[in-house]
Amino acid sequence: MRRVQVCIIGAGPAGLLLGHLLRAEGVDCLVLDRQSPDYILGRIRAGVLETITVSLMERLGLDARLKAEGLWHDGFQLADGERLIRIDLADLTGSRVMVYGQTELTRDLMQAAEERxxxxEYGAREVALHGMEGDAPHVTWTDANGAQQRVDCRFIVGCDGFHGPSRKAIPANAGKGFERVYPFGWLGILADVPPCHHELIYASHERGFALASMRSETRSRYYIDVPAGEDVANWPDERVWDELALRLGPEAAAGIARGPSIEKSIAPLRSFVFEPMRYGSLLLCGDAAHIVPPTGAKGLNLAASDVHYAAEALTAFFLRNCDDAVAAYSQKALSRVWKAERFSWSLTRLMHRDPSGGPFERRMQLAELDYIASSRAAQTAIAENYVGLPV
Known part of the structure; x- marks a missing residue:
């Protein structure tokens, strides 16, 4: 019979990060994912890292490429269509964020796995969770060769995203989901052109939201919001560039270098939280338990804080025979989750035009941005949340 102490479902950044943290403490674990490594690395995701995410990579000694290629940012910009309002993270909080693609972070974790x-196991299909209500759960799956497999464990950790099997395995009467689906999505374009500005710009314009960001000094990532259900085929590159130039405002538009897209897609926006984040011997981390709009750059970082709490709890259980940390995991994680949800929700509401809103709502957005521009207290509150609240 195959047995490990922890079975982790999902080999994205959350699952890999947790696996490395547990292995570093001598905890035996197995990570399963239905996709191939190439597929996982082909997913384009955001890349603004909070202190918690960077510190976990430092703790594992896997931060060499991150430190060599990542871009430290001391601030970011809010735009109202006419001006840029700088949020000085370093001055207001003493902290900063790093721009480093989630794909690259995943690659670093993936490449270190064998050595560590x-x-x-990739290509694990039909993953099913069993016996989570007790202390002897097991997981079954069909491997890449079509053979049936099983692993027994003490804990299962679901890091398998919003659509994965982990959360769905929890009985309907044992948890509750809270959701807000937004009436717009983000159309993203990736291009090998220099960024239009050395810092990220979040723009709230009469025509809608826009974001100017980057993956490196030579690769840029831009977004605009579009109605829910919009077809990306309706947005040829030139139309996207034209819209970005309008929404970002004249100062940012002057720095835009246009080029052919190397990736273009539309992502829907939602806020979602599932409570509790633990059911018996099953713990949920990351998108399996919660989704945030990308406006606040919280998705990956919130998963990293979940992983931090889960690793602490599981290490305490196996190394010190302490049940209390596992029992406290959900409440501790959810406290930070809801605060991050609040920030992402509020920034989304401030920067986007809701189709159900009207002139009054737009004037409220402009008044709020004007207040932020003149208030150090307002800027400090934004900065504290953006760099990440304490874990």
């Missing part, structure tokens, strides 16, 4: 003794 982290076992990952």
């Amino acid at each position: 003794g982290l076992e990952i």
Whole structure:
């Protein structure tokens, strides 16, 4: 019979980060994912890292490429269509964020797995969780060769995203989801052109939201909001560039270098939280438990804080025979989750035009931005949330 102490479902950044943290403490674990490594690395995701995410990579000694290629940012910009309002993170909080693509972070974790003794099985289909209500759960799946497999464990950790099997395995009467689906999505374009500005710009314009960001000094990532259900085929590159130039405002538009897109897609926006984040011997981390709009750059970082709490709890259980940390995991994680949800929701509401809103709502947005521009207290509150609240 195959047995490990922890079975982790999902080999994205959350699952890999947790696996490495547990292996570093001598906890035996297995990571399963239904996709191939190439598929996982082909997913384009955001890349603004809070202190918690960077510190976990430092703790693992996997931060060399991150430190060499990542871009430290001391601030970011809010725009109202006419001006840029700088939020000085370093001055207001003493902290900063790093721009480093989630794909690259995942690659670093993936490439270190064999050397660190982290076992990952890709191509695991029909994953099913069993016995989570007790202390002897197990997981079954069909491997890449079509053979049926089973692993027994003490804990299962679901890091398998919003659509994965982990959360769905929890009985309907044992948890509750809270959701807000937004009437717009983000159309993203990736291009090998220099960024229009050395810092990220979040713009609230009469025509809608826009974001100017980057993956490196030579690769840019831009977004505009579009109605829910919009077809990306309706947005040829030139139309996207034209819209960005309008929404970002004249100062940012002057710095835009246009080029052919190397990736273009539309992502829907939602806020979602599932409570509790633990059911018996099953713990949920990251998108399996919560989704945030990308406006606040919280998705990956919130997953990292979940992983931090989960690793602490599981390490305490196996190394010190302490049940209390596992029992406290959900409440501790959810406290930070809801605060991050609040920030992402409020920034989304401030920067986007809701189709159900009207002139009054737009004037409220402009008044809020004007207040932020003149208030150090308002800027400090934004900065504290953006760099990440304490774990």
